[in-house]
Amino acid sequence: MSITDEMIRQATADLYSWALRKVPDDTKAAMAAAMETETSETARKTLAMQLRSAEMAEDKNTFVCSDSGVPVYFVKIGTRAPISGDLKKSIRAGYEILVDTIDPPLLQHVTNPLTLERSYHGKDMPIVSYDLESDAEYVEITCSPKALGSGRWASLELFTFPSLEEIETYVLDVAIKAGAQHCPPVIIGVGIGGTFDSCASLAKKQTLRTIGSVNEHPELAAMEERLTKAVNSLGFGPMGTGGDTTALAVHVDFSSGHGFTPVAVCFNCWINRRTRARLWGDGRIERME
């Protein structure tokens, strides 16, 4: 009994397909809750329409948005997982299967940044990062395809020994610059510290956190509350036509580092594409979300 190539291919293809068709339950619940407190009539109508779009996509088994993004996967390999398949090759193969078989078909969004040619394929596609999970007996794959609308507005700045005020002001300024270009209400991920590369990864992973989950660090939980309120005070609202609901959540994580402190900010649009499955040695592909 082991985690096979076939299972990895299947999970890779399914996770992407699911992400295009289903808005996560926590996200829908957060939007429904926002409708209760939203003071702008236009914003309430937009939120209602977003929820209707999500429901129609599920009913018709079709895509919520035409920009299916570029494929992005996060893989956690349990150190005790019985793996017989080649994870790297099979994830690539699974993505190829998806491109060939998904219905409705994808648009060609994978872009060569040097020539601007578009395709389904390209160098380093799909984008996969690997991590280890101590003592786990599974392989966990998360899929979070990234589209242009929200991908475009992420930002990272390097500070030296910044105060909390500087950090929070930076996050606010990135939110102001993004305005409503990223299809709000958004989920904002913030990373503080580490190095250039690890900080960006921290921020991205925070967009994948369940809305409503409580940060285990009390000082970050308080920062999340302040920043969520601050971003929503900007008034951009759903799709930028005004309102109190610009961010459904701000999630923050930090790493120790040197005195140079990167701060990274990134966004998921309201569709909040995020699916996750665990692959077990007994052949099960357990859909987590």
Place this chain on the structure above:
Amino acid sequence: MAEHELTLPMSREAVELLNAGDSVYLSGEIFATAGMPTHDRLLKCLDGKEELPFDFTGGALFHLGSLIEESPDGQMRIRYMNPTTSTRFNGFMPRIIPGLGLRFTGGKGGLDAACAKTMRACGCVYLSFLGGGAPIITSAIRKIVAVGWPEMISHYRVVKLEVERLGPLVVGIDAKGQSIYDSTRDAANARRASIIEQMRIEREA
């Protein structure tokens, strides 16, 4: 905010009655494309280097990407359609709007102040579509009338469509130059200092 049932084509006088923030349902023929290369090509047409694929005069050209599927018998249908970010086209629209004679444009995210100025001068309105609204938007398509530049990839083509009650769409920039995008951005910038102060108070509490 007012709600309007509109049928295309519309006169300049009629679109000038729409106000930023109004809700709109559109019926009639529209054009859709999501391509940066398409906008380049439209400019080349305006420079006289190529023929336009359609007469756009008085029409509606929206930033909408669509997956067009062709069946073996040559019939084409749209599987899904959804807006793309219009601000990518800020540099193009001040020439394209008057050059094509557009009465409506739209997509998501709005256009900048230079575009709004052009729209005021030409009598053109920007309509905001719901990003992630593919199921709703696609269900308003009645038929593909024609496909311009079919040699391009699907979402870069210029598609002429017949739609029925496409919407609700929000008037993001009206023909008087009023822009929700400019006003919300100005308001956000104006609030910035007090929001930072409020965060400081909460941090120190």
